[in-house]
Amino acid sequence: MPASKVAAQQPLVAIAILNYNGADYLERFLPSVLQTTYPNAQLFVIDNGSTDDSIDRLKKWGFERFMATADQPFPPAQSADRKIPRYYIDLPENYGFAEGYNRGLAQLQHADYYVLLNSDVEVSPDWVEPLIHCLEKSPQRAAAQPKILMEAQRNLFEYAGAAGGWMDHWGYPFCRGRIFSELEEDQGQYDQTQEVFWASGAALCIRSQLYHQFGGLDADFFAHMEEIDFCWRLKKGNYQIYVCPKSKVWHVGGGTLPPNNPRKDYLNFRNSLVCLLKNLEGGPTLFLLLYWRLLLDGLAAIRFLKDGKWGSIAAIVKAHWHFFFAFPKHWKKRAEIKERLAAYAYQKTPRFNTAGYLRKSIVWLHFAKKVKTFKDIEQ
Structure with missing residues (x-):
């Protein structure tokens, strides 16, 4: 042929x-x-x-x-x-x-x-x-x-x-x-x-x-x-x-923003919070999780303080500030996502597929339990 x-x-x-x-x-x-x-x-x-x-x-x-x-x-x-x-x-x-x-x-x-x-x-x-x-x-x-x-x-x-x-x-x-x-x-x-x-x-x-x-x-x-x-x-x-x-x-990685760049830290911390706000189910669980997530980000800032990474600490503060400032804008996106799910979900069944979701804290497992490889995670 x-x-x-x-x-x-x-x-x-x-x-x-x-x-x-x-x-x-x-x-x-x-x-x-x-x-x-x-x-x-x-x-x-x-x-x-x-x-x-x-x-x-x-x-x-x-x-x-x-x-x-x-x-x-x-x-x-x-x-x-x-x-x-x-x-x-x-x-x-x-x-x-x-x-x-x-x-x-x-x-x-x-x-x-x-x-x-x-x-x-x-x-x-x-x-x-x-x-x-x-x-x-x-x-x-x-x-x-x-x-x-x-x-x-x-x-x-x-x-x-x-x-x-x-x-x-x-x-x-x-x-x-x-x-x-x-x-x-x-x-x-x-x-x-x-x-x-x-x-x-x-x-x-x-x-x-x-x-x-x-x-x-x-x-x-x-x-x-x-x-x-x-x-x-x-x-x-x-x-x-x-x-x-x-x-x-x-x-190669880091071609646009290299590791340990405060701009990269800012984008990662801000965008992670926005990602949660847009995609988690609503109700008290969402706000409780966001609250604890903000505290965990604070612990990350303490780690940066121990390492003398002042730019990264400022990046976390800036990320949180911008997250709250733009909260209404990102909250409105939840309605758009819901509309798209109703129109385009697979077989018209908007159901959260949980494959690849760990119902534990990787922060706790890695930093407290010293888990270093994926195979060591008890799923």
Whole structure:
């Protein structure tokens, strides 16, 4: 059978890389993405108003500018002279991770699947096939991530996703292979495909229709934890999130904001609270949990004080202040989520899918009980 017919029988996948002043990352990691073997994929770099020479380099590498129109709502099919067609979408300013993707993907709605891929990720040639194979097994499977390893130490799991994301009772995310800053060595211990709570935004494969039906990423998050918020909404609609370790990628991490950056601390603490407010069930339980969560954040500030991290302490104070200031705005989003669940939940049954949810405190287990690996957690 001709290659063109084989490709046409496969779901159309739009690999979307959001870029902001990341020309060096593109030069370093795009070659691996261009070797992707999946037969019906197209590559898009969504440039978030870069001020470096990203666009000039993309043009040099054969990328063509794309903007959806009525006459051309999606790019032409795969050409014969290259393995994967390549395009760039030129946004006028830096909208942040969340809104940058929303604006770019709005032009790519003819794809069956999106793969949101960070610019600082190296991929293996056959990394897309396991993700699509996993999701195609059931329409209830909404999103999936590969196994994510460190690019610098390739035998270690990487912080942003590792072997699949979990969530504890107090809203703290952790991963198979990563608890807080404790990273495990990959020895094949998490190589089974498994349902999880959230999939990493560093390499997130998702059904395009569901991305738009559930409102995309929350632009108010700007960056950090927006993928957890989105996956939580999907799970409230009885959809499933998976990790598919047969797909493997290597992530630099901290490309935009390095570790121990107060700006990153601010976004993580603020967005985590917003995520809880938006997605937890209402009533006294919600406010009691938020109260205890604020106290736990205070304990985190004490740890920062012991380490002399004054910028991180200020970041927590600022995060709490902005959370309360914007409380009414985020509270209103609960009604919108409810409407979307009523309209688009799987089989019209908006039921919270609890796979990947730990009914304990990972903070207590890690810092008090000295649990350092995912396998040591008594679930």
